[in-house]
Amino acid sequence: MSGRFITFEGGEGAGKSTQLRLLADALRGAGIDVLATREPGGSQGAEDIRRLLVEGEPGRWDATTEILLHYAARRDHLVRTVWPALSAGRWVLSDRFADSTEAYQGRGHGLPRHAIEQLYQLVVGAFAPDLTLILDLPVEEGLRRAAGRGGLEDRYERMGLEFHQRLRQGFLEIAKAQPRRCVVISAAAAAEEVHAAVLRVVRERFGAVVPA
Numbered sequence: 001m002s003g004r005f006i007t008f009e010g011g012e013g014a015g016k017s018t019q020l021r022l023l024a025d026a027l028r029g030a031g032i033d034v035l036a037t038r039e040p041g042g043s044q045g046a047e048d049i050r051r052l053l054v055e056g057e058p059g060r061w062d063a064t065t066e067i068l069l070h071y072a073a074r075r076d077h078l079v080r081t082v083w084p085a086l087s088a089g090r091w092v093l094s095d096r097f098a099d100s101t102e103a104y105q106g107r108g109h110g111l112p113r114h115a116i117e118q119l120y121q122l123v124v125g126a127f128a129p130d131l132t133l134i135l136d137l138p139v140e141e142g143l144r145r146a147a148g149r150g151g152l153e154d155r156y157e158r159m160g161l162e163f164h165q166r167l168r169q170g171f172l173e174i175a176k177a178q179p180r181r182c183v184v185i186s187a188a189a190a191a192e193e194v195h196a197a198v199l200r201v202v203r204e205r206f207g208a209v210v211p212a
Helices: 016-029 044-054 063-087 098-108 113-123 139-147 161-177 191-209
Strands: 004-010 034-038 091-095 131-136 182-186
Touching (some): 004 016, 063 091, 098 161, 182 191
Parallel strands (some): 004 091, 131 182
């Protein structure tokens, strides 16, 4: 696959969608063919599953059912959207990928790491992002920001402070374990400052093709 795959990760309210959009605009301005997508979602089947995961009561699924739904959505997303775009030479930017599953269902819900790794190998195989940008923010601030968005997609936001604190620690542990792929960026600053930090990281990783 000749394209690039960049994922945005982090807790609720960290600004992933905003930073993905800003990076996509910057790359397109430099003449790069970009596909912006998200998880769960990004294909018709995965979007259908998304509604099951992000709407409704927090306890509507147990942890095992929840992770199986996420990986079903992920497989459809990869097969129908991500892999074809990369094969065509496009840069794919995704709002969440497998690190979110490890953080939410692993650290958050307590599923064992070996089970999550086995699912990853079955569904994804050896494929991984070229770069993962983890936007880090204190939990209370992230939930405050997320609460201001409104809408029906608030199931995870309502899972409690301790759950979200485990998520934040989980993302930081993932970054520490995989420093070649993951970069932690503070999301506490204004969106323009965070975007500048994102651009610096992407430029360092991929070179002059990324605008200054």
